[in-house]
Amino acid sequence: MYECPNCGGNLKFDIASQQLKCDYCLTLKDPYEVTKDKDAEESNAFDVTVFTCPQCGGEILSTDTSAAEFCSFCGASTILDSRISKEKRPAYIIPFKQTKDACKEIYISKMKRAIFAPDELKDKKYIDGFRGIYIPYWSYTISQRGPVHMKGQKSYAKGNYDYTDYYDLSGEVNACYNDLSYDASSSFSDELSEQIAPFDVKQTVQFTPSFLSGFYADTADVDSSVYKEDALRIANDSTRSRILSTPAFSDLSFSLSNSDSDLNTALHTHCDTPERTMYPVWFMSYRKGDRVAYATVNGQTGKAAADIPIDAKKYILGSLLLALPIFLLLNFLFTFKPNFTLGLSAFLAAVTFIIHMTEVKKINTRDQRMDDRGYLSNQPKTAPPSKREPSAARGGFFGSILAVIAAALIFIINPVADYWYYAGTIIAFIGVLFTIIAIIKKYNILATRKLPQFERKGGDDRA
Amino acid sequence: MHKQIKAIAAILMLIVSFSFSMTVHAESDKDSSLPEPIIWENSETGYFVLLQDDAQLLTSEEETQLAKEMRNITAYGNAVLKTISYNSYSASSYAEDFYYDIFGQSSGTLFLIDMDNRELYLFSSEDISYTITSSYSNTITDNVYRYASKEDYYTCASKAFEQIQTLLTGRRIAQPMKYICNALLALILAALINYFVAMRTASSAKASSREILNAISSQFAFTNPQKKLTKQNKSVRATSSSVGHSSGGFSGGHSSGGGGHSSGGGHRF
Structure with missing residues (x-):
């Protein structure tokens, strides 16, 4: 105090x-x-x-x-x-x-x-639960100074001949990128961090602890080496594209290595010792059952990012309401025959199946925090996380598959009466709805996170 | 008197063209003992009622009654009912060919009961086709196909012409097929669209490299750019004459059917 x-x-x-x-x-x-x-x-x-x-x-x-x-x-x-x-x-x-x-x-x-x-x-x-938290960041300063050598070529036609000229190109690069920042807290997800970025680092001031008075701060527990390659890559990519657009070489096509390590050497890329910094974030958590959702607002720029689950009831009600104008529009534009309707429904069921499969992949990645290198760097090196889907994510695709199979069977039987096609379309609708509801459940998994378990003193897996 | 002569001449011409058409189609119909068609002309409009039950699906009383019911349509165009028991083409091709063979580019509508393909087909030409569109043709045939399935061909044709008449007088007909199909599709589409809307409104974009670079202080200089020619390759350019190139005029196989407007739609039974 x-x-x-x-x-x-x-x-x-x-x-x-x-x-x-x-x-x-x-x-x-x-x-x-x-x-x-x-x-x-x-x-x-x-x-x-x-x-x-x-x-x-x-x-x-x-x-x-x-x-x-x-x-x-x-x-x-x-x-x-x-x-x-x-x-x-x-x-x-x-x-x-x-x-x-x-x-x-x-x-x-x-x-x-x-x-x-x-x-x-x-x-x-x-x-009202928003809480001001200073999140620790690693700030990387990248410099690139020295001669750069490249190969270039120019092709042109003259008379009845085609010419290709080969050049050795060179120049002196002098570039510096200050304060490329990456969050140093394993408890703050990389995804949210990237969504509320960037901070205007030109407004950084020297740290004194009294700035923290009235706020909380997160602990810095991610090693500075974790994001070093990311910082180098941003600097290398920027310098590379700026060299390639140098006016003196504008009539040439030339290449500069694409590999990270070769670029580091070619551009003399050097990373200074990373600095510890703290950036302001308004942070709020919403817990439901065994899942938690976060909302964050950049405390400097006001850029917001949040885990937003979908309320299934609102979704169904919204879909019914949206169906009305779509119905009126379809009536205005088209008269579909029952067999065409069934074919289109089966196609939409197949699209739903593809969406389902794509979502499951994303869920697995996010649920295991496989895309959060700050978090992974702090985990003990044990067996790789299971790729098994969360229970709510399993089996949802049966609805759309059943719809496609039912439609295929009806087309093979090729009955005369409309009601066969209507029944097939209703099956397709139920199947699609079943799969979409399953996708919503999956999306809610995707939009929320497992309760965190930080391998720190005090953590209790059974809680 | 002059008007009567004109009407008789028109009927004679129709019979001649109809007989010609019959010789064309008789081969395909494989039935030489075809019943006499019923022909009636609306003297005010010059349009005809033509009813030929080649498949012998109707009794003579039914034919007479149907022909009467079809007369109202002649205020707008020709009204044709054709039933066939053999057809080596599709129902739509047969209906179109048959109508054009007899009436040419004249306003009218033809209801075909094709027993070979087990299909009803409603074809309309010129003025009538702007009202009896393909969508309505599909709707009407969908509304009446159940009677054909039950072998009640009189009711099937009668209802079809009744609905055509209803539309031509500017009134509406029931369109259950359209509403059921559109309602089901609307529900499926709404569910999918809503999903994408929810995804869109819930997600936040990650900062791009450009945004990150704009937020930091950076400097860049590339000085003393040098280029030194090290090698030159020279090759004879391939001329256009040496390249296998063929040019040919566009020979579009486009045929015009006279630019008339028509519509059609059908349903199996």
Whole structure:
């Protein structure tokens, strides 16, 4: 806690004034002028209270010692265990620029477009649960300095001859990319991190712990080497494309190696020691059963990203309502014969089957967090995760397959009476609906996450 | 008097063309003892009722009654009922050929009961075809095919011409096939479209490389660009005459049927 020099009250970072503000006497103080005794010491670490969720093991930091009663990661309402600890001091920080009210408005505006989202996600009580968290990031600075050599060629026609000229090309590159940032927290998913990116890193300021007052911070537990190749690749790709568009070489076609390691050598790509930074994120979790959904808003730019499940009832009601204008439009434009209708229904059933298979793949990847390298880097090297589908994801394709088979049989029998084709189309509709409902269940799995289990002290798999 | 002579001449011409048509189709019909057709002309419009029950599906009373019912249609065009027991073509080809052979590019509608293909086909030409569209032809044949399945050919044809008459007088007919098919398709399409809408509204795009680069401070310079010619390849260009190239005029096999407007639709029974 940072004490107010006037009244001894708690000084917290005030987003509007970008200063520390006393809750009681409203005194404003420059964050760099207010320090705890230990903050002032020349050290690579600073004191924090580490709150650990007894259910998922998620850890969250605060400069305040008052009890935390809610886990942002698994959504559990419980008193979090706390301990005083030292954390490595980040070099820079982007202080919160978006207030909680602004964040809520951004989120509400996003949710207005999400017409099939469960009402709970739009509930004011739920929205009040946004919590300001500083997420640790690794900031990579990439430099490229030195001579570059390439091969080039030009083809042209003159008289009755075709010519191809071969060139040795060279030049001096001098490029630098500062602060390419990747989140250093295994509890913050790469997907959400990439969706709320980028942060305007030109607005970073030197870190001082008092910026954290009134907010929480996530722990940095991902090694800096995890995202180094990503940073190098962005720098290499950018430099490569800019060299290729150099006016002096504009009449040539030439190539520069595509392989990452060759490009590192060719462009003299060098990565400086990554810096620890902290970026502001408004964070909210919504727990339902054994799944949790997150909503995040970039605390600097206001860019929002959220896991938005689909409410099956709203979806069905919405589909019925949408069917009406489609029905009127079809009536206006077409008169389909029963056999054509059955054929089209069977085709749509086949499309639904393909969607189903695609979704299952995505679910597996996301459910096992196979696309989250920050998370995977922190997992023990045990057996590879099972590729077996989550139970809700199994068997959904039977509906559409049955619909296609029924349609095929009817076409083979080729009956005269319409009702055969109507019956086949109804079977196709039921089959498609069954598969789509299964896809929605899968989508809800995709739109939410397994309750996190961080392999940290305090985590309890049985919770 | 002059009008009567004109009407008699028209009927004679029709009989001649009909007889010619019969000689063409008689070979395919394989039945030389065909019943006499019923022909009646609307003296005001010049359009005809033509009823020929080659497949002998109707009693003479039914034929007479049907011909009476078909007269109302002659206010708009020719009304033809044709039944056949043998057809080596499709029902649609037969109906179209038969109508054009007799009436040419004249407004009218033909209801064909093809016992060989077990198919009903409704063909309309010129003015009538703008009202009795292909969609309506499909609807009408769908509305009446059950009578044909039950071998009640009189009711089948009678209902078909009744519905044609209803449409020609600007009223509506029941279209259960259209509504059932469209309702089922609308439900399936809505479910799929809604799924994509839900996906679209729920997802957030990841930041692109360009966005990331715009948000950081970067510098780039590429100085002293040099190019040094190291090798040149020269080859004789292949001329156009040496390339196997053939050109030929477009010979489109397009035939025009006179540019008339027609419609048609049918249903098996």
